[in-house]
Every structure is written in C-alpha cells, then in structure tokens.
Amino acid sequence: MAKFNKLDQSDYYKLILRCVHCGFCLQSCPTYRVLGIEADSPRGRLYLTRAMVDKRIDIAKDVANHLYKCTMCANCEIACPSAVKYTDIMFITREIMAEANAVPLGAEQLVNTINNAKNIFMMDNTLRKDWVIYTGVEAPIKDKADMVYFVGCVTSYSGRIQGVAQAIASILNYVGEDWTLLKDEWCCGHPLKLEGATKEFKKVAEHNVKMIEETGATKVVSGCPGCCLALKKEYPEVLGRKLNFEVLHFSQILDEYIKKGKLKIPKFESKVTYHDPCELGRILGIINEPRRVIKSISDKFVEPIERGKEGFCCGGGGLLKVTDSQLSESIANKRLEMLIKTGAEVIISACPTCYQSLADATSRKNKALQVIDIAELIAQRLGLM
Amino acid sequence: MISDHILKELESIVGIDRLLRKKEELMVYECDGQTFFKSMPDVVVLPTSRDEVVNIVNICNKYNIPYLARGAGTALSGSAVPIRGGVVIAFARMNSILEVDFDNQRVVVEPYVTAPQITAVASEKGFFYAPDPASYTVSSIGGNIAHNAGGNHCLKYGVTTNHVLGLEMVLPNGDVLELGGKALDPPGYDLVGLMVGSEGTLGIVTKAVVRILRKPPATAVILAIFDSLVDASNTVSEVIAVGKLPAVIEFMDKYAIKAVESGVKACGLPLDAEAILLFEVDGFEDELDVQSEKIIEICKKNHARSVEMAKDPDGMAKLMAGRKAAFGSMGNLAPSYVVDDGTIPRSKLPEVMPIIRKWGEEHGFMIANVFHAGEGNLHPIILYDPRVEGKEQEALKLGLDILKLCLDVGGTITGEHGVGIEKAELMPVQYSKDELKRMLFIKEIFDPKGLCNPGKIFPEKEVKILAS
Numbered sequence: 001m002a003k004f005n006k007l008d009q010s011d012y013y014k015l016i017l018r019c020v021h022c023g024f025c026l027q028s029c030p031t032y033r034v035l036g037i038e039a040d041s042p043r044g045r046l047y048l049t050r051a052m053v054d055k056r057i058d059i060a061k062d063v064a065n066h067l068y069k070c071t072m073c074a075n076c077e078i079a080c081p082s083a084v085k086y087t088d089i090m091f092i093t094r095e096i097m098a099e100a101n102a103v104p105l106g107a108e109q110l111v112n113t114i115n116n117a118k119n120i121f122m123m124d125n126t127l128r129k130d131w132v133i134y135t136g137v138e139a140p141i142k143d144k145a146d147m148v149y150f151v152g153c154v155t156s157y158s159g160r161i162q163g164v165a166q167a168i169a170s171i172l173n174y175v176g177e178d179w180t181l182l183k184d185e186w187c188c189g190h191p192l193k194l195e196g197a198t199k200e201f202k203k204v205a206e207h208n209v210k211m212i213e214e215t216g217a218t219k220v221v222s223g224c225p226g227c228c229l230a231l232k233k234e235y236p237e238v239l240g241r242k243l244n245f246e247v248l249h250f251s252q253i254l255d256e257y258i259k260k261g262k263l264k265i266p267k268f269e270s271k272v273t274y275h276d277p278c279e280l281g282r283i284l285g286i287i288n289e290p291r292r293v294i295k296s297i298s299d300k301f302v303e304p305i306e307r308g309k310e311g312f313c314c315g316g317g318g319l320l321k322v323t324d325s326q327l328s329e330s331i332a333n334k335r336l337e338m339l340i341k342t343g344a345e346v347i348i349s350a351c352p353t354c355y356q357s358l359a360d361a362t363s364r365k366n367k368a369l370q371v372i373d374i375a376e377l378i379a380q381r382l383g384l385m
Numbered sequence: 386m387i388s389d390h391i392l393k394e395l396e397s398i399v400g401i402d403r404l405l406r407k408k409e410e411l412m413v414y415e416c417d418g419q420t421f422f423k424s425m426p427d428v429v430v431l432p433t434s435r436d437e438v439v440n441i442v443n444i445c446n447k448y449n450i451p452y453l454a455r456g457a458g459t460a461l462s463g464s465a466v467p468i469r470g471g472v473v474i475a476f477a478r479m480n481s482i483l484e485v486d487f488d489n490q491r492v493v494v495e496p497y498v499t500a501p502q503i504t505a506v507a508s509e510k511g512f513f514y515a516p517d518p519a520s521y522t523v524s525s526i527g528g529n530i531a532h533n534a535g536g537n538h539c540l541k542y543g544v545t546t547n548h549v550l551g552l553e554m555v556l557p558n559g560d561v562l563e564l565g566g567k568a569l570d571p572p573g574y575d576l577v578g579l580m581v582g583s584e585g586t587l588g589i590v591t592k593a594v595v596r597i598l599r600k601p602p603a604t605a606v607i608l609a610i611f612d613s614l615v616d617a618s619n620t621v622s623e624v625i626a627v628g629k630l631p632a633v634i635e636f637m638d639k640y641a642i643k644a645v646e647s648g649v650k651a652c653g654l655p656l657d658a659e660a661i662l663l664f665e666v667d668g669f670e671d672e673l674d675v676q677s678e679k680i681i682e683i684c685k686k687n688h689a690r691s692v693e694m695a696k697d698p699d700g701m702a703k704l705m706a707g708r709k710a711a712f713g714s715m716g717n718l719a720p721s722y723v724v725d726d727g728t729i730p731r732s733k734l735p736e737v738m739p740i741i742r743k744w745g746e747e748h749g750f751m752i753a754n755v756f757h758a759g760e761g762n763l764h765p766i767i768l769y770d771p772r773v774e775g776k777e778q779e780a781l782k783l784g785l786d787i788l789k790l791c792l793d794v795g796g797t798i799t800g801e802h803g804v805g806i807e808k809a810e811l812m813p814v815q816y817s818k819d820e821l822k823r824m825l826f827i828k829e830i831f832d833p834k835g836l837c838n839p840g841k842i843f844p845e846k847e848v849k850i851l852a853s
C-alpha cells in the first residue's frame with residue numbers, strides 16, 4: 001500500500017499515463033484474443049493498474065486474477081504506437097500486488113515451492129541432474145571450465161524434455177567444448193520475478209551467479225529462453241552490477257558452430273516451421289539465429305504467420321500455467337492452428353515451455369505432427385541421440 | 386442496478402464465464418477509446434450467436450434495462466459508453482468469417498471481424514476490403530458500421546456505407562431483420578444505409594455482407610514536405626481540382642510529426658517542417674506515372690521543400706510509417722487528448738488550418754493535426770494533461786469550438802468518429818429542428834422505449850422538447 005502512495009506522482013504513474021487507451025494493442029494479446037474480455041487485455045490491465053493507483057479499486061486478488069493471466073509475452077508493446085512500457089509497468093505492479101498479498105493462489109504457491117525446493121516442481125534439488133543418468137549422456141561437473149550449461153527446471157525434471165538436455169550435452173561434447181554443469185544449480189528465479197517476489201529473486205540470483213563465477217566460465221549457455229532472460233537481463237538489474245560472463249541461448253551457439261564449420265549436419269527432408277518463443281524472439285531479439293540453423297539443414301522451411309518480433313505466444317508464458325491452465329491450453333490451441341496452416345510436418349521450438357505447450361496441444365488435437373526442440377533436431381541429425 | 390433474478394436470466398443465456406459483473410471487470414467497460422466520458426455498465430455479456438443476442442435484448446426489453454453493443458471500444462466520441470448503466474453486449478466472441486464468395490466479391494462476417502481479417506482471406510484471390518480507419522487493425526466491422534468509418538483510402542474508395550450491402554440486425558423489440566443482401570443497389574428505401582452510421586441506436590448488427598474489391602495492379606506513395614501550412618493546404622485543393630483522384634491524401638502538421646519523432650516509431654520526418662502531405666496513387670502502371678508526375682509538379686509549384694516517391698512495398702511502407710504511427714504516438718507529447726472529427730470543404734483548408742493553430746496557441750494547447758485531407762476530414766488532436774485541474778474541460782470546449790468553426794465554413798461536426806455523447810450538443814447547430822424531428826421519428830419507430838444505446842447522438846434537452 002505504502003508503495004502506491006509513494007508512487008502516486010512518480011515515474012511509475014507517468015509510465016501508466018502514457019497509455020492513451022487507443023486499443024491498438026488488443027489484437028496482439030493472446031489472452032484477449034481467446035477470452036474477448038477487456039480486463040484480460042493489455043489496455044484493460046493498464047486501466048485496472050491505474051485504477052488501483054488512483055484508489056478507485058482495491059489492491060485485491062480479484063484484480064490480480066486478471067493481471068496474472070497476462071503471459072508477459074510483450075506482444076502488446078510491439079503493437080503500441082505510444083511506446084507504453086507494458087511489461088516494465090506490470091513487473092512493478094506485480095511487486096506491489098505481492099507485497100499486499102494480493103496474488104492468485106497458484107502464483108503464491110509457486111513462490112513457496114521455489115523458496116523451499118529451489119526448483120518449480122517441489123522436487124529434491126539434489127535430483128536435478130538425474131537426467132544425466134536417465135539419458136546416459138556424458139555431462140561433466142568440473143571446478144573450472146570455459147562454459148557453463150545452465151539447464152533450468154523444466155528441462156531438468158520433465159520427462160520428455162530431458163531429451164533437450166541430452167541433446168545440448170552431446171553436441172557440446174561432440175564439438176569438444178570445455179564445459180560443466182553447475183554443482184548446485186537453483187531455479188533461475190524468473191518465475192519469482194514474474195510473481196513480484198523481488199527479494200526472493202535476488203537471493204536466487206546471488207546464488208546462481210556465485211556458482212557460475214566460481215567456475216571462471218566466460219560463457220553460460222541455456223536451452224531455456226526464460227533462464228537466458230533471467231541470467232542476461234534480470235540478474236544484472238536486480239544485483240545492480242555487470243556480470244563477468246556472456247549469456248547465450250543454445251540456438252546462438254549452434255549458429256556459431258555452423259558458421260565456423262564445426263558441425264556438418266545432414267539435410268532434413270520434412271517440411272518444417274518454427275515457433276518463436278516470446279522471450280527469445282521478441283524480448284531477447286534472437287530471431288535470425290535459430291532460422292539460420294534451421295535453413296542450414298532444411299530446404300523446406302516455411303514461416304508461420306505472427307512470427308519473429310510479432311510472434312504469437314504459445315500460452316505457456318508468464319505464470320499462466322499455474323494461474324489458469326485452461327486458458328493456457330486455449331492459447332496453445334490457437335497458436336497450433338496457425339502453425340498447422342503452414343502445412344509443415346514438423347514444428348521446431350527453442351524453448352522447453354513452448355515445446356510442452358505445443359506438444360500437448362498437438363496430442364489434444366490428435367494430429368500426427370511432430371514438435372521438436374532445435375537442439376534435439378540437430379543432435380538427431382548428427383546421430384548423437 | 387440490475388436485480389439478481391435478471392442476472393440469473395442473463396446467465397442462463399450466456400453462462401457464467403461470459404457474464405461479467407464484478408467491479409473490476411465492469412470498470413474497464415466504462416469508456417471507449419477516449420477516456421473522457423465514463424459510466425460503468427451493470428453487467429457485461431459476451432454472446433456467441435445471434436440467438437443469444439435476441440434473448441439478451443428480450444430480457445432488456447422485458448425489464449426496461451438500457452443496453453448497447455460494443456465492439457473493440459476504439460471509438461472516440463463515447464458512443465460505446467453505457468451512459469445509463471445497464472447491459473453492455475460485448476461482441477468480442479463473435480469474430481468468424483462466415484462465407485467468402487469470390488464470384489460475387491462478397492464476404493459475410495460476424496460483427497467482431499476486423500478489416501485485416503477480411504483482407505487476409507480476400508487476398509488469396511487478389512481482393513481486399515477497402516475501408517481502413519486509423520484503428521482498422523483492431524476495430525470491429527460492427528463498430529465500423531455503427532460509425533460509418535472512413536479511413537485513408539476513402540477519398541477514392543468511399544466509406545463503410547459504400548461497402549456494406551447487407552445486414553442482419555436484432556431490433557430493439559427482439560425481432561431479427563435481414564436487410565439488403567449480396568446484390569448492389571436494391572430498390573425502395575435504403576435501410577442498410579440508414580443503419581450504417583446510426584451508432585447502434587436503432588438495433589444491433591449481428592451479421593454483415595461486405596464488398597471486396599480487386600487490388601489495384603500498382604501503387605505509388607509520394608511524400609511532400611512543406612514549410613507552410615497554407616502551401617500544404619493549397620496543394621490538396623489543387624491536386625483534387627485536376628480531376629484524377631489519388632486513393633489517399635493525408636496531412637500531418639508539425640505537432641503530429643513531433644509526436645511520431647519523439648517515440649519508438651520515429652521514422653526520420655523533419656522536425657522543422659510545418660506540414661507533410663502523403664499521397665497514394667494506384668491503378669495501371671502507365672496511368673500511375675502520369676498521375677504521380679502531375680502531383681509532384683503541383684507540390685513543387687506550391688513550394689514543397691522536398692518530394693519523394695516510392696513504388697516498392699518497403700519504400701512505400703517507409704514513407705507511410707509516420708502516418709500509420711501518428712495517432713497512437715500522441716502519448717509521446719501528453720498523457721491525454723481529445724480528438725475531434727469535423728469536415729470542411731477542401732477549399733477552406735488554407736483558411737481553417739492557421740486558425741486552429743492560433744486558437745491552440747492562445748489557449749496554451751498543442752493541437753496536432755493528422756487527417757484525411759482529400760475529404761477535408763479534420764482530426765485536430767488537442768493534447769492536455771488530465772492532472773492539471775480544469776484542462777480536460779477546457780480541451781473539450783476548444784474541440785467543440787473548432788467543430789463550430791467547421792460548421793461556419795460549411796462543413797459538418799463529424800466525418801467518421803460519430804456524434805456519440807461528445808458532439809450531441811452540436812446536433813441542433815448542424816441540423817434544423819425539422820431535420821432533427823424526423824431523425825427522432827425514425828428512432829421512435831425502431832426503439833420506442835429508448836433502451837437501445839440511449840443518450841447518444843441527440844442532446845437530451847432537444848429530445849424532450851421535440852417529443853412534447
């Protein structure tokens with residue numbers, strides 16, 4: 001509450017006031033496109049935020065239900081002609097909501113889970129590397145290395161996505177990279193940031209940065225755009241300092257290997273399309289790298305509509321999976337329709353969450369369509385898995 | 386307030402998920418694209434079919450509850466503001482394209498379909514849907530019909546009414562009325578024409594048959610930069626006077642340029658220019674060249690500082706980028722604005738533009754102008770800070786003064802945004818008592834109880850006097 005009073009005339013309020021209520025962002029919003037409800041649109045969420053600051057409505061869970069349905073995909077920012085910094089505003093708003101204990105139950109539980117277990121699944125964190133045993137791939141844990149592979153919770157623990165970790169590890173081995181896993185990797189904390197739990201997020205950031213810096217690595221690679229975003233942009237912000245390592249998504253590494261001729265990959269014959277993960281494409285601006293990788297092995301690459309900077313969310317972003325799983329699924333169905341329209345037989349993703357959302361949507365549809373992660377596809381073509 | 390048993394009846398039609406009644410859900414429906422007029426509905430329902438709309442209207446009728454239809458809520462005159470509370474029927478879930486009939490160049494749509502959606506299906510065979518108001522990427526066809534929306538291209542292609550041939554409507558008594566159809570120009574009274582532009586006060590559109598046109602084989606865009614408002618204004622009249630109509634003539638003044646150039650959509654327009662004009666010409670290649678040369682010649686004759694032309698899609702998009710971004714970029718200059726929408730005879734542009742500029746300066750407002758110059762459809766945007774006491778009222782008043790100026794020089798009080806709440810008080814200035822009376826007769830025939838989008842177009846006082 002105090003924060004609102006303090007912020008009344010502040011920069012935060014100015015950011016909110018930039019929204020002139022034109023509605024040009026409506027059609028870019030996945031939640032609005034599915035629900036058609038103004039409170040679940042970018043314009044509506046900004047209006048509610050302003051109403052809370054103006055004390056026209058309370059900071060309450062009922063409002064949070066709408067604010068936390070936002071997948072934080074940032075597509076509205078691309079559509080907005082007034083350059084409203086929607087996600088910046090929402091991160092502050094969510095901090096305020098969290099402080100006021102006005103957060104949807106699912107989001108609150110997730111924070112507790114991460115605080116206690118250091119991962120999003122309430123699993124024993126010492127089992128985080130069990131994927132190495134299951135997949136049988138070689139994955140070193142060294143004191144010192146040039147490169148750290150930051151695996152992330154979803155990839156570490158979710159059965160079929162462990163294949164992505166296997167793929168990344170096997171390609172790093174194949175190229176002869178001096179790399180290591182972290183001795184004690186914690187959740188990257190991005191979900192904490194999404195919830196508004198800044199203090200907890202900072203703790204996690206401190207831990208992971210310490211772990212990474214101890215290895216002396218100059219590069220951190222991850223196959224998860226959420227982890228990349230946390231490590232690359234959100235950690236320096238919350239810690240207030242520059243970090244001593246570069247953060248790369250695995251598609252960037254692949255692109256570099258191919259450019260340098262380190263990988264000779266046999267062509268792939270099926271017709272393929274690519275789904276831009278919001279955090280990778282729009283937010284981190286990594287749009288061309290995965291495309292170059294795909295085009296290097298495929299002559300049958302087709303672009304979907306709503307791609308690149310304007311990529312449509314898979315429904316798995318933000319905390320939507322825990323705040324409204326049904327809506328998350330409806331958005332995934334909608335995205336899948338667009339990808340199916342390309343006529344592709346294989347959908348390539350570069351994010352474990354997108355992979356999950358789209359693969360689940362595919363099985364709901366009973367379609368004989370393959371969803372595969374870019375790392376897995378390359379590892380398979382190289383005969384590494 | 387609507388009692389619980391009525392809410393239950395509404396819920397039995399749309400179900401719990403498509404009935405909104407909590408404060409935070411309703412509050413966001415209290416205004417449209419312009420936040421000045423605010424009034425919260427008692428309930429919002431999201432129908433998915435015509436039959437649901439019929440049932441909703443029947444309930445409103447039975448219990449005398451005011452209601453209105455809402456599309457994307459991008460209108461700028463308060464026409465979708467539930468001024469007397471009641472039921473907002475939000476159409477966002479009725480967004481399917483029902484039929485594409487290439488042979489007859491017709492598309493049948495539900496009301497929440499957008500223009501780009503129609504063009505996307507039409508372009509498969511080289512067609513497009515012409516009306517393109519500034520909000521066309523998001524605004525609904527239903528809303529476009531309610532306001533008879535125009536757009537950049539209306540100089541050559543006409544406004545919404547020229548492209549809507551048939552309507553399915555739910556009337557205020559709950560009847561379903563089919564008007565027009567796929568054929569052009571049916572005999573008798575033009576009821577489709579009556580409905581288009583009636584701002585949802587005569588009934589609710591649940592389906593529309595629209596016309597698609599063949600895409601012109603070639604297009605070119607010309608951007609001319611001027612150091613004087615008057616020179617730019619004279620150019621517009623002269624270009625039209627030579628007879629060959631460009632598809633688009635758009636005008637941006639220095640504040641509109643400043644708005645665009647201060648934001649993320651900056652595209653390199655010169656900040657020291659007084660005005661720019663954008664022309665789009667289309668047709669067959671050779672015709673295009675002749676026309677473009679003529680336009681360039683007229684611009685130069687009127688002292689254009691520079692004239693640039695592009696024929697390739699990227700180049701054209703680059704020249705048009707500023708215009709596309711202009712409206713939404715106003716947030717770069719001030720947190721709020723009033724957009725007015727008057728028309729004037731084109732020949733009056735050189736006279737009116739400097740007056741608007743002067744009035745703005747006198748009252749301490751920046752007034753940005755970005756508009757469809759070809760039709761003389763002005764959109765003065767009066768920028769203000771709502772946190773400064775009294776500024777909002779003052780901006781609104783200045784807006785009305787500008788509209789009166791439009792009337793004085795022989796124009797109208799609205800080109801395409803509609804009358805809504807904002808301009809209702811100017812209706813008696815624009816029209817004689819007799820004209821207004823006949824309009825109110827029509828309203829009476831369709832909506833004797835006055836429940837269908839009440840409080841719009843006609844000023845309350847006038848309605849009472851004329852009714853007595």
Ligand code: SF4
Binds near residue numbers: 029030041
């Ligand atoms: S960030 Fe994405 S989900 Fe959230 S309001 Fe914007 S477009 Fe909608």
Ligand code: SF4
Binds near residue numbers: 046716
């Ligand atoms: S966020 Fe931007 S696009 Fe959306 S309503 Fe506000 S100003 Fe318009």
